[in-house]
Amino acid sequence: MDNESVVLAAPLFATMDEDERHSLVASMVKVELNRGEVLFDEGENGDRLYIIEEGKIKLGSSSGDGRENLLAILGPGEMFGELSLFDPGPRSLSASAVSDSVLYELEHSALVRVIEERPAVAKHLLTALARRLRRTNEALADLVFSDVPGRVAKALLDLSTRFGERVDEGIRVAHDLTQEELAQLVGASRETVNKALADFAGRGWVRREGRAVVLLDLDRLERRAR
Structure with missing residues (x-):
């Protein structure tokens, strides 16, 4: 699948014919980010929807004492920022690039126009929001009911479904996360997450391969994630 096809697979385009899809993409602004570059901060006014063409974007929030919580890692074909259409106001999360990334940006007025012309698009946007909310609810439940190794196993499996590549030994996941970012995603200390990973490796x-990991035994990981 080429890069433009990745963008066109986003829920925003679900009810459009080919000419309409390409016309809308042509009206969007292309945004390029280097790893670590911030797209927007928590609390900023939000009036843009974004679709990822290449790279990975992390969504997170910060506490008053400076601690960070990483809520999601999004990749090619996924979109975010659509909440501003249904609930305008300050951004509830910050967004920054985990790796060099390319996104397409659609401003609020253009998105409203698409919804008015094609009301069915709203259904697909709400479905995408519901899926993300469900994943957030699952993550919150895991924080209460699962231990750290279980959450690490589940995070690796989730990352593998979107960023994994089949290799002879299993699935290689180039997650591009630092040890601290992976710990934030799991909701635990870096030391505890590293201990779990070392145990899995043993x-x-x-x-482990730097900012990547090869999953060698999916069955055991799936059982540990339950």
Whole structure:
């Protein structure tokens, strides 16, 4: 799938014919970010929807004492910022690039016009929001009911479904996260997450490769994630 096809697969385009899709993409602004570059901060007024063409974007929030919580990692074909259409106001999360990224930006007025012309688009946007909310609710439940190794296993499996690549030994996941970012995603300390990963590696379930990991035993990881 080429880069433009990745963008066109986003829920925003679900009810459009080919000419309408390409016309809308042509009206969007292309945004390029380097790794670590901030797209927007929590609290900023939000009036843009974004679709990722390349790279990875992290969504997170910060506490008053400076601690950070990483809520989601999004990749090619995924979109964010649509909440501003249904609930205008300050951004509830910050967004920054985990790796060099390319996005397409659609301003609020243009998005409203699309919704008015094609009301069915709203259904697809709400479905995308509901899926993200469901994942957030699952993550919150995991914080209460799952131990750290279980959450690490589940995070690796989730990342593998979107960023994994089949290799001879299993699935290689180039997550591009630092140890601190992975810990934030799991909701635990870096030391505890590293201990869990070291245990998985010792058992032969994974092999660590810098900002990537090879999942060697999916069955064991799935059982540990339950």
